[in-house]
Structure formats: structure tokens, C-alpha cells
Amino acid sequence: MADSAFFTTLNHEGLLAVRGVDAGKFLQGQLTCNLNYLNDTTASLGGRCNVKGRLLSSFRIVSQGDGYLLAMAAELLEAQLADLKKYAVFSKATLGDESAAWVRFGLSQGDDLLGSLDLTLPPAAESVARAGDLLAIRLGDGRAELWAPAGQAAGLSERLAAALPEGSLNDWLLAQIRAGVGQVFGSTREQFIPQMINLQAVGGVSFKKGCYTGQEIVARMQYLGRLKRRLYRLALDGGELPAPGDELFSPVHGSSVGEVVLAARAETGIELLAVLQDDAAADNRVRLGEADSRPLQRLDLPYTLDSDREIQR
Secondary structure (H helix, E strand, O other): OOOOOEEEEOOOEEEEEEEOOOHHHHHHOOEOOOHHHOEOOEOEEEEEEOOOOOEEEEEEEEEEOOEEEEEEEHHHHHHHHHHHHHHOOOOOOEEEEOHHHEEEEEEEOOHHHHHHOOOOOOOOOOEEEEEOOEEEEEOOOOOEEEEEEHHHHHHHHHHHHHHOOEOOHHHHHHHHHHHOOOOOOHHHOOOOOHHHHOHHHHOOOOOOOOOOOOHHHHHHHHHOOOOOEEEEEEEEOOOOOOOOOOEEEOOOOOOOOEEEEEEEEOOOOEEEEEEEEHHHHHHOOOEEOOOOOOEOEEEOOOOOOOHHHHOOO
């Protein structure tokens, strides 16, 4: 169903809010994305790193009211709030968990429905449309997210159900995997630098914005380093669904060669994103778990990596 029309509630993520006159300035020194690109009509993917350039979280960020909302894996939100508050004490910015204040829906082939809500969404990735308290965000593969105050959840659910079949969160995550968009979860926190999950390839890293925590490591890898572990899209024939952080193995290596980033059930079998050592991926004998004899099959990502293009942002 991932490639057909459907809607689903995005209840796997929470919303971290940063508000106040210094919200933008504060976040600019914390995040990989450039907030100067954000406005009423543009959102962005992004990440937040530790001093070693390892991702503490990844998210989609959008401006709202007097600040910004960051949608990230729900299990990351509490730790991110506590950590960010330590750095915000000297800024005129307030931080909070606004997950309960909003409802978010994922829409596949839902542009007609959005139009009926006066949300005419441009085709460009990360475009934003607004109508009253509603906002819609275009994803890179053509899908869209619809955000609304929680009080409108019931009415919107009825309207969506009248226009689109209801899908599952698995359908939504499968589409995300096919779009090649990696994500950090609690079990993979501090495991990846942004380039390992191709965050720079989907507009989530700016190499011209200046300093932020971990920036030196991230920039050095882009300009001078050789990345030995990167994101791959893979398929597996059935079995138990792997979880983020599950290790991958190869018979020619004596230890783990990678970790699962995100997995979902497909029409036949399982599809997943994983960070793998390049040499293990080239050998093409990667297994899920040491005892599993079934090899994972490599699938194409929908984009190519182009460092010249990536550093323009």
C-alpha cells in the first residue's frame, strides 16, 4: 500500500517546541540544518549532534507561531529536551513537549484532500502550505504531512477517511524506506554521523551555515574524509521484523558490519535501511544476525550522492 493512496496517523513521533525571540538564534548553533532557509513556506530535515559529530536526534523542523516545532522519534524527546534546556538558560527561548497539542497525519496521493482544506502544496520537497491553524509539508517523494491542533483531530480523521483509505504506520515507514530517508531512534542514538544516514543528501545538513555542535567533524568528513559506512536499502525474505539498531553480519567479517536504521514489511518480505561497511556491502553476503543464513538483497536508493551539490546549501 506504500505506493498507493492512503492516510495514517503519525503517532510514532513527538513534537519538541522551541519558542521565543531567541529561538532561531539558539537552534542555529545546535542543529545541522540552516534555519535561515526556514520560513512560512519552507521546512527542513535536520539533525542534532554531540561534540563527536554523532547524531543525538534527527527530525523535520517547521516554523510555527513564535518559534519552531521539531518532529522526532518519540523516545528521543525527553532526553533532547533535558539536554537542550542546559544550553538555553542564557537565551530568550523556552522549550517544551507539544506532542499532545498537535495531531499529524501522513498522506500518500492526498493532494485533492489538501486542496479541499485550502492547502495548495507545491511539488518541491519541504514546501509548506498553511490555512488557519493547519499546515501541510511536502516530502521529497511526493507524500505529504498534515499537521493540526489536537482539537481538530476527530473532524479531520472523518474527512480523511471519506477521501482516502486508511493505511498503517508500517505503510508510511515503508514509503520512507523507499524514499531513502534515514532516521535516528532511541536504540541508534549517537551511532551515526549525518552522512552515514545520507542526511546531507536529503537537505538536512548545511555546510555553509557556520558553527554548531559537532560541525567540525561533519564538515571534515564531507571535505576531507572517506566515509567507510553508509546507508543502503536492502530486502529480506520474510521472518521477524528487525528493529533499529539490530546488527548485521557477513561471513567474511569477524564482527558486526552494520546496523538496521529502519525496517518495514513490504508486499513480499521486508525492506529496510541499514548503515553498512562498504566492503561488506560490496561482498553482497550480509546477513541479519550471526545465525541467519538468508542474505540481504541490495535495492536501489532513489537518489545519487553528489558532494558538489550537497555542499552548496
